[in-house]
Amino acid sequence: MKFSQKIEQCNLSPIRKFHPYAVEAEAKGRKIYHLNIGQPDIETPREFFDAIQNFQSSVLAYAPSPGIPEYLESVRQYYHGLGIELESGDILATNGGSEALQIVLQCILDEGDEVLIPEPFYPNYNTFTRLAGGVVHPIPTSAEEGFFYGDRARIEAEITPKTRAILITNPGNPTGTILSPEATRMIADVARDHNLFIIADEVYREFVYSDQRIVSLAEFPDVVENVVIIDSISKRFSACGARIGALISRNKELIGQALKVCQGRLCSSTLDQLGAAALYEAGPAYFAAQKEEYHRRRDTVMRKLREIPGVVCKCPEGAFYLMVKLPVDDADAFQKWLLTDFEDHGDTVMFAPGEQFYGTPGKGRSEIRIAYVLKQEDLERAMDLLALGIQAYHARKQ
Incomplete structure (x- = not known):
């Protein structure tokens, strides 16, 4: 059957395309810390x-x-x-x-x-x-x-x-x-x-x-x-x-x-x-509490990223995402490996690989998007897993 050129030119979302690997990892009993999707955990009013x-x-x-x-x-x-x-x-x-x-x-x-x-x-x-x-x-x-x-x-x-x-x-x-x-x-x-x-x-x-x-x-x-x-x-x-x-x-x-x-x-x-x-009846206190919570999370992510050698990242000023350049050649391959081959005490981590966030071919291959939407202790653990994963990813080639 023939499909349109329009849909053939589209890609799967880098935010969701690793879902099948995540399902397999969870079937093996692994816990995944999700930094890949912008799903807030703040309570809906x-x-x-x-x-x-x-x-x-x-x-x-x-x-x-x-x-x-x-x-x-x-x-x-x-x-x-x-x-x-x-x-x-x-x-x-x-x-x-x-x-x-x-x-x-x-x-x-x-x-x-x-x-x-x-x-x-x-x-x-x-x-x-x-x-x-x-x-x-x-x-x-x-x-x-x-x-x-x-x-x-x-x-x-x-x-x-x-x-x-x-x-x-x-x-x-x-x-x-x-x-x-x-x-x-x-x-x-x-x-x-x-x-x-x-x-x-x-x-x-x-x-x-x-x-x-x-x-x-x-x-x-x-x-x-x-x-x-x-x-x-x-x-x-x-x-x-x-x-x-x-x-x-x-x-x-x-x-x-x-x-x-x-x-x-x-x-x-x-x-x-x-x-x-x-x-829209929610008052200013709701927004103030959200902002304060995400501000803390942003600062946690930045503190942890600064501890990882080779990372390039500017502190974001808004939203609840940041784009990070990692010391890896291919963030797509790294993410797949994290889900199929890596774990630390049964835990691993997901992010969104960066290449498909670009329109210029070849750009963003070493970059990832992090959504800092996890509660504080989970965010700390997720960032530790990212650091451990980078170390283990490089060690496997030695």
């Missing part, structure tokens, strides 16, 4: 479950394709609190931030069109771009420079006649980098001056570990036609399984085109939207 349990209708009906009014209003009020004024018609409920991005790319890309993305980037960006007929055009960065890309000349050098959009994540996944207000304004200027969409994945907005404020691209009134915001409850409220996000833009024509896709997939989950609306 009780408001989500209460809203669903209090659902009284005798029929679980389709929700409106744009989203239920309660959810759209909760999102609108959240942005009002950030000083960003939206109309309910500027927001479309989606099945997670992932679907929001898929819909945008389907609306703006023709075959061969390019999306500029600073690398390393979330690998599903490549999958979604490919399936929409487009191509990721990477903006190169390096671990040695701390994955810096906030330079106008560097970005404009990559723009071609096929460029349709710039896609950024702020704070960054997988790097944890954040853009300064000045750099954010500069990227908005580039998008405006070159008539490009700027797609801003801002789902980690609450996770910043310095005094620097994250400036949303939605704050700039002169680029409202260019800006698309990808949002989600998954990380903000530790509610990944609910799969509720939002596509946000004040470009009325784009929203109108996107609504065609929303109507084609009928609706996002009625119950999960009700739960998501209730989540």
